[in-house]
Amino acid sequence: MSKQILRKISQGLFLLLFLFLFIRTESKGNDTLGYPVRLFLDFDPLIFLTTLFASRGGQIPAGFFLSLITILVTIVLGRVFCGWLCPLGTLNTIVGSFRRRQSIPLDAKWHRLKYYILIVLIVSSVFTLQIAGIMDPLSLIIRSFSVSIYPLADNGIRALFDTIYNTNISGLVDVSEAVYGLLKKSLLAFRPLFYLQAVFTGVIFFLILAMNLIENRFWCKYLCPLGALLGLCSRYSVLKRETSEGCTGCGICAKACQGGAISEKNDNWRNTECLACFSCDDSCPQNAVSFGLGKQKNQAMDLGRRQVMASMLSGALAVPLLRSTPLSKTTYSNPDLLRPPGALEEKEFLKRCVKCGECMKVCITNGLQPTLLEAGLEGIWSPRLIPRIGHCEYRCTLCGQVCPAGAIRRMPLEEKTKVIIGLAMIDKGRCLPYAHAIPCIVCEEMCPTSPKAIWFEETVVRRRDGKELIVQQPRIDLNLCIGCGICEAKCPVGNRAAIYVTNIGESRSQANQLLL
Amino acid sequence: MDRRKFLKTAAVAGCGLLIGEALHSGVSPSEAAEKYDLVVAHGAGKPASDITKATISAIGGMKRFVSRGDIVVVKPNIGWDRLPEQAANVVKPNIGWDRLPEQAANTNPEVVAAIVKLCFEAGAKKVKVFDRTCNDPRRCYKQSGISDAVSSLGAEVSFIDERRFRDISIKGQVIKSWPLYRDIFEADKVINVPVAKHHGLAKLTMAMKNWMGVMGGQRGSIHQKIGESLADLCLVIKPSLTVLDAIRILTANGPQGGDLKDVKRLDTLIAGVDQVAIDSYGATLFGMKGSDLSYVKAGNAMGIGSMDISRLKINRLNV
Numbered sequence: 001m002s003k004q005i006l007r008k009i010s011q012g013l014f015l016l017l018f019l020f021l022f023i024r025t026e027s028k029g030n031d032t033l034g035y036p037v038r039l040f041l042d043f044d045p046l047i048f049l050t051t052l053f054a055s056r057g058g059q060i061p062a063g064f065f066l067s068l069i070t071i072l073v074t075i076v077l078g079r080v081f082c083g084w085l086c087p088l089g090t091l092n093t094i095v096g097s098f099r100r101r102q103s104i105p106l107d108a109k110w111h112r113l114k115y116y117i118l119i120v121l122i123v124s125s126v127f128t129l130q131i132a133g134i135m136d137p138l139s140l141i142i143r144s145f146s147v148s149i150y151p152l153a154d155n156g157i158r159a160l161f162d163t164i165y166n167t168n169i170s171g172l173v174d175v176s177e178a179v180y181g182l183l184k185k186s187l188l189a190f191r192p193l194f195y196l197q198a199v200f201t202g203v204i205f206f207l208i209l210a211m212n213l214i215e216n217r218f219w220c221k222y223l224c225p226l227g228a229l230l231g232l233c234s235r236y237s238v239l240k241r242e243t244s245e246g247c248t249g250c251g252i253c254a255k256a257c258q259g260g261a262i263s264e265k266n267d268n269w270r271n272t273e274c275l276a277c278f279s280c281d282d283s284c285p286q287n288a289v290s291f292g293l294g295k296q297k298n299q300a301m302d303l304g305r306r307q308v309m310a311s312m313l314s315g316a317l318a319v320p321l322l323r324s325t326p327l328s329k330t331t332y333s334n335p336d337l338l339r340p341p342g343a344l345e346e347k348e349f350l351k352r353c354v355k356c357g358e359c360m361k362v363c364i365t366n367g368l369q370p371t372l373l374e375a376g377l378e379g380i381w382s383p384r385l386i387p388r389i390g391h392c393e394y395r396c397t398l399c400g401q402v403c404p405a406g407a408i409r410r411m412p413l414e415e416k417t418k419v420i421i422g423l424a425m426i427d428k429g430r431c432l433p434y435a436h437a438i439p440c441i442v443c444e445e446m447c448p449t450s451p452k453a454i455w456f457e458e459t460v461v462r463r464r465d466g467k468e469l470i471v472q473q474p475r476i477d478l479n480l481c482i483g484c485g486i487c488e489a490k491c492p493v494g495n496r497a498a499i500y501v502t503n504i505g506e507s508r509s510q511a512n513q514l515l516l
Numbered sequence: 517m518d519r520r521k522f523l524k525t526a527a528v529a530g531c532g533l534l535i536g537e538a539l540h541s542g543v544s545p546s547e548a549a550e551k552y553d554l555v556v557a558h559g560a561g562k563p564a565s566d567i568t569k570a571t572i573s574a575i576g577g578m579k580r581f582v583s584r585g586d587i588v589v590v591k592p593n594i595g596w597d598r599l600p601e602q603a604a605n606v607v608k609p610n611i612g613w614d615r616l617p618e619q620a621a622n623t624n625p626e627v628v629a630a631i632v633k634l635c636f637e638a639g640a641k642k643v644k645v646f647d648r649t650c651n652d653p654r655r656c657y658k659q660s661g662i663s664d665a666v667s668s669l670g671a672e673v674s675f676i677d678e679r680r681f682r683d684i685s686i687k688g689q690v691i692k693s694w695p696l697y698r699d700i701f702e703a704d705k706v707i708n709v710p711v712a713k714h715h716g717l718a719k720l721t722m723a724m725k726n727w728m729g730v731m732g733g734q735r736g737s738i739h740q741k742i743g744e745s746l747a748d749l750c751l752v753i754k755p756s757l758t759v760l761d762a763i764r765i766l767t768a769n770g771p772q773g774g775d776l777k778d779v780k781r782l783d784t785l786i787a788g789v790d791q792v793a794i795d796s797y798g799a800t801l802f803g804m805k806g807s808d809l810s811y812v813k814a815g816n817a818m819g820i821g822s823m824d825i826s827r828l829k830i831n832r833l834n835v
Contacts, residue, residue: 027652027654027655028654028658029652029654029655029656029657029658029659029663030658162679165679190654190675364652364654364655365652393597393614393651393652393655394597394614394651395597395614395615395651395655395659396614396652396655432740438740439717439739439740439741439742440736440739440740441716441717441739442736442739444716444717445650445715445716445717445739445771445772446650448651448772448774449774450769450773450774450775450778451768451769451775452769456716472716472717490650490736491736492734492736492737492739494734
């Protein structure tokens with residue numbers, strides 16, 4: 001079997017593993033998920049390094065040390081991760097295969113772009129800014145799948161089966177419902193998913209895929225910062241490509257090369273760009289290409305001193321630039337920015353969160369949503385709870401379990417139920433018992449703490465007709481409220497709830513407090 | 517009923533009569549039980565399943581309510597993510613909450629399981645168990661212990677499918693029409709299996725209020741006129757049998773509780789056909805009267821059932 005076939009099988013298997021773990025990132029009603037759903041991120045050295053730098057060596061989740069294996073393998077074998085494993089890389093090759101005509105590759109110097117991006121990300125992380133997740137391929141693919149691609153597929157399939165269901169053609173509906181039932185148990189989400197930023201992240205993702213139509217693996221060659229990091233690691237890799245004297249310089253291998261590592265006449269091979277895909281080996285008509293433990297000296301990539309300096313400077317400057325927003329003041333915060341329970345203090349949280357979207361995928365109520373600019377540009381696509389979309393389920397601890405970077409702490413249930421996300425307040429102008437003398441107790445009924453944070457004050461009120469009646473008006477015990485937001489989620493006052501949660505009083509902040 | 521089904525039923529019934537004649541010289545159990553309006557079974561320290569069996573047999577056996585080939589809906593209360601020890605719902609149990617069994621927020625899983633088993637023994641073709649939950653359905657079904665307890669018996673435990681709500685017209689005082697879950701109306705028999713617990717507005721939630729678990733839409737709005745609304749609902753939802761789970765009752769912080777201090781163990785079940793009577797009797801477990809509960813009063817006034825328990829024939833049973 002040719003090495004290419006082996007590689008394709010490997011790519012397929014890892015893509016399936018990725019999709020399997022992704023789909024299993026969903027509650028089945030138990031307290032834990034039972035699968036290591038963040039496995040791919042654990043093996044990601046770019047996320048590991050930037051987290052290590054940005055958090056200044058604070059507690060690093062043990063899982064991250066698995067990424068050292070990726071580095072070791074790359075040092076020995078080169079960028080096999082990119083060629084054989086990376087799910088985004090695999091999707092790129094699949095889309096690339098639809099391109100009919102041979103493309104003209106960009107000039108070789110464009111390969112440097114990804115190294116500059118890498119330098120910006122690494123240097124900014126040294127100055128505690130964690131923005132690697134925006135371009136890290138694994139973070140990017142998980143985020144895009146979580147908030148956009150998967151909901152898109154899921155809602156599309158649901159719409160199809162609902163349409164068949166509504167035709168009421170008995171035989172047809174029986175079959176379609178049976179298939180639908182199976183899909184619901186396996187591939188589909190438990191309930192329809194909706195995310196803010198779904199269109200935005202989706203468009204970015206499709207653009208990345210579409211770039212393969214310009215040139216196969218465009219993203220991998222020119223943009224991917226993880227590819228760049230692994231390229232640096234493979235600088236001295238042992239596995240080397242050699243061409244025997246039979247080479248005629250026909251250039252077929254250069255055209256087949258997925259990483260753009262071979263020059264047009266096959267007179268130059270750059271180790272750091274080679275994805276170890278073995279396309280050159282298989283395509284060579286003279287059978288002149290081989291891979292082995294050669295002694296040939298590796299070609300260095302000349303990044304240019306000035307450009308490297310400029311990239312480093314950009315990375316350093318990005319830090320104060322992104323932080324010159326009032327959100328950086330300790331005395332100012334966005335009241336609607338409810339972070340998931342167990343999230344670190346905001347500054348520490350931003351140093352950790354890699355915007356992978358795992359927490360939003362797993363959130364049992366769909367309440368965790370990606371931000372746009374609510375947490376500043378630095379916090380783009382970080383999780384925020386919007387109770388009106390979904391509350392924080394009292395006895396659920398899943399977001400802390402899946403967070404790869406420790407931005408959301410993993411907590412036992414006991415501890416989680418005590419973490420304050422914010423505090424609920426009542427809008428007396430909209431609340432039925434206050435504003436309209438109409439009985440309503442839904443917030444109190446739903447309140448999960450014991451004793452309940454919402455209690456009633458029985459008040460005599462007068463209706464328009466002069467009739468007096470006693471209504472139970474809800475009051476909030478600020479010492480008991482944890483801001484889970486189920487009151488806001490279930491408040492029957494439609495559109496804008498009469499009870500709402502803001503982040504004042506959140507456990508993670510020292511400044512943002514209300515009570516003495 | 518088509519001809520074939522009629523012939524089959526007639527044949528089965530005929531054989532049953534013959535065999536019954538041969539086995540019992542006296543009155544058949546169903547005749548004996550019909551003398552009682554309610555069965556109140558108490559079994560201190562006894563397994564909930566044993567109490568359930570005794571209760572059902574005292575009310576006339578499951579065959580009184582379930583016929584061979586029936587599709588039965590058992591509606592528990594599984595509304596909350598709570599453990600079984602924290603409260604209890606056709607067998608329509610209450611599965612509304614993400615609570616563990618010992619927290620008495622949902623129907624006791626052993627009781628639900630025992631009823632499902634009896635349904636199958638009485639010849640039921642299919643038994644469905646579901647609830648529109650308050651907390652996340654996956655957590656409620658799992659954490660209440662009900663899903664695991666009954667799916668192994670062959671019952672169909674399914675999550676609510678939003679497409680299966682149908683607008684049902686109700687000629688009620690307050691509710692004229694509401695989307696209700698289709699399966700309740702398509703089933704041959706419906707068994708209501710609520711748990712007895714505290715509630716902030718309704719004071720207590722038992723049999724009648726358990727039907728909120730089959731309501732679609734913005735059901736929270738009915739709290740504005742809870743008494744009339746629940747009675748209106750009972751105009752169209754008429755279970756064959758109701759078994760009120762008071763194995764453990766939740767006395768405060770309801771309907772979902774959370775603190776075992778609020779849970780009282782009574783090891784009691786109350787069974788009957790009249791939901792108003794059951795709720796009226798249930799009130800006494802909490803030191804209240806049926807007339808203290810707005811929906812019991814409304815149900816009584818509308819003639820859905822009788823709240824005057826002094827006029828009921830009650831079989832008090834020690835297991």
